[in-house]
Amino acid sequence: LRIITLKAMQEGPKTGYDIIKYIGEKTSKKPSYGSIYPLLEQLKKEGLIEAKEEKRRKIHSLTKKGREEIKHLTNQKNELLEKLEEGICIFATIADTKSVKLELEFIKKMKREELTSMDLMPEMDDLKKTILELVLKNPNKTQKKEIIKIIKRTTKELEAVK
Template sequence: MKKIVFRGFLKAMILAILNKRRMHGYEIIKEIEKRTKFWKPSPGTIYPLLRKMEKEGLVKSSKKDKIIVYSLTKKGKSKVIKFEKLRKEIKEKFLEGFEREIGIKYRKIKKHRGLLKSHFKLILFGLIKNEKEIVKEIKTFDRKLKKLLKS
């Protein structure tokens, strides 16, 4: 079964990776696999996207010992800043909404942020196969959480 990745996610991840240092395509693939711990994009996904990003002026390529190395342009660095702001905003809104819905203060759930983060990543990265499965997982999580809060 194919894993679904939301549009824009891969581009944002590549920009974030290249914001750390210059890399060739295979290094980018390995870094994505390392960061996600579940997904290794194919070269047939990465290289066309890198070419598209180069046409958009987000990355530039240069040859180093017959290997094409990619780095960010000023426009790419600007996009990283925008993505980071958006990521923080989404994270804050998710946690605020979560707190408001179930009436728990952030400090009480702070020690469980890793678990929340992993559930959120499954949804955000599209690992859960379809919308029905996402809704089912959220409802199951919600039911279990409410049960725990009552006890």
């Protein structure tokens, strides 16, 4: 929440409501007022943002230290993505190369911040998590058949969107 809140202000000064709206648009999940406002106070105490009163509203903006923090976090993200990319390349030697190529393309676009569909990420994560949880529960034959049927149907429906 901290990172995306700072990123929101990178585009320009924002009210707490504007930040909540921004996060909702980017992630499809809006944070509560009870989580954003204490975070804004914390960021202010750390000197990463400043707030000005305008017409009974607080307008929050990044300080120089806040912009430096975003650069630092972006560098950390890129280092992590580099390591992930290396790991996937190694994994490619034993895995399905088409899916690995797609994973690599996804990571490269994340590094260049070219993904415009990041709002799909929570749902993608939920789907992946659900499938992994089902597999880890060691489903019986009947459950496996049902899982496979659902995955195949979902895959067909998603491919139809292309």
